[in-house]
Amino acid sequence: MYNALTKFSDSVKAINMSVNALVEQLIRPEVRALQAYPVGKAEGMIKLDAMENPFRWPEEMISEWQSLLADCALNRYPNPVAPEVVAGLREAMQVPDKYEVLLGNGSDEIIQLLAMAVAQPGACVLAPEPGFVMYKMIATFVGIDYCGVPLNDDFSLNRDAMLAAINEKKPALIFLAQPNNPTGNLWAEDDLVAIIEASNTADYKGLVILDEAYLPFSSRNHLSWLDRFDNVLVMRTLSKVGLAGLRLGMLFGRKEWLSELDKIRMPYNINVLTQASAAFALKHYDVLMQQCDVLKSERRKMHGKLSELGFSAFDSEANFILARVPEGKVARDIFEALKQENILIKCTDGAHPLLAKTLRFTVGAPEENIALYAALEKVLAA
DSSP states (O other), X not given: OHHHHHHHHHHHHHHHHHHHHHHHHHSOHHHHTOOOOOOOOOTTSEEOSSOOOOOOOOHHHHHHHXXXXXXXXXXXXXXXXXXXXXXXXXXXXXXXXXXXXXXXXXXXXXXXXXXXXXXXXXXXXXXXXXXXXXXXXXXXXXXXXXXXXXOOTTSOOOHHHHHHHHHHHOOSEEEEESSOTTTOOOOOHHHHHHHHHHTBSSSOBOEEEEEOTTGGGOSOOOTTHHHHOTTEEEEEESGGGTTGGGOOEEEEEOHHHHHHHHTTSOTTOSOHHHHXXXXXXXXXXXXXXXXXXXXXXXXXXXXXHHHHTTOEEOOOSSSEEEEEOOTTOOHHHHHHHHHHTTEEXXXXXXXXXXXXXXXXXXXXXXHHHHHHHHHHHXXXXX
16 A cells, blocks of 8 residues: 555656646746736725725616616627727717727736737837836736836936936837826826837837826826827726726727737627626716715825824825835734734835835725724734
8 A cells, every 4th residue: 555655646746747847848937937916815804905996886876787787698799899888988088089999808908918019029118116017017928028117216207217218228118107006196297298209209119108097086187198199098997986897998099009909909808798887887987986086085084194193105196095104113014913903905015125114005985994094003003
């Protein structure tokens, strides 16, 4: 029996060694070096980690939506271009007919389409850092170089460093998130214009993506920049207004750009239930905007309360606040202690040198925020 078990164990080890060797042979080393995108366990917790809208729809709106879903033909493929969703977006976001709309399974798919479209030898993606991690991850996925340019200490754009990187790297894609995640701020418009103009010269052309994921909470809208610049596209999402579970992102821009991206978009990428739900929600966009107004009010209160508690809270035009922990406190300790109080936030300390000793707090519903403040008082006093 012992010999049989030993032989079996040796066989399993040999198989595992063989599989590992195959993985090393076939999977690109830069992919093997990656870590899967981390998503914290949040069951039973107050969720203030992922910039979600905490509010449900009014009951009558939910009932109407559920009746609509009952008529969805799940046995049929969805409309490949989701015309009702596109029409709803045009109306809700006032997108002129002269610009095309490309839909993605979340903004992540659109970022991937953009990266795939420019993925040729020597191509580079450039973005300020700290920023949205998927810009770098997706560049790695598709096998092109990524260049991150550090922001200034106050999280403003380092214009000189950006222009130098553009001159050296000649990036095919530049991502500029407005507002920026995880810092929450808008950058000076003259800095943005300088970057866009530097990416459209006689000897170099680059495509600039203005990522407006947090537009509903921002004081600035860049859609009109499509009229000003030939090399600009505007990317948005419905995730932050309360539809994160649908995974629906969108790209606005000139037909010449979007028709090329549409060639590599997977057919039927927006499923039947997402199309029906998004088209319905866009007819009630005023409800979603009212919820966003509540969150903007709560954002002001949160900024004040965090400051009272000794945090250095940064100004935000998103639905979250980045804050440096009080002197003598450890960000990771506060994060872990809040988890013990059933509150989940984002520990940004360690993600980038400029984010040292910081935590990111999603703005929640009033009762969630009150619970957060009480928990923070308890944790900081311990």
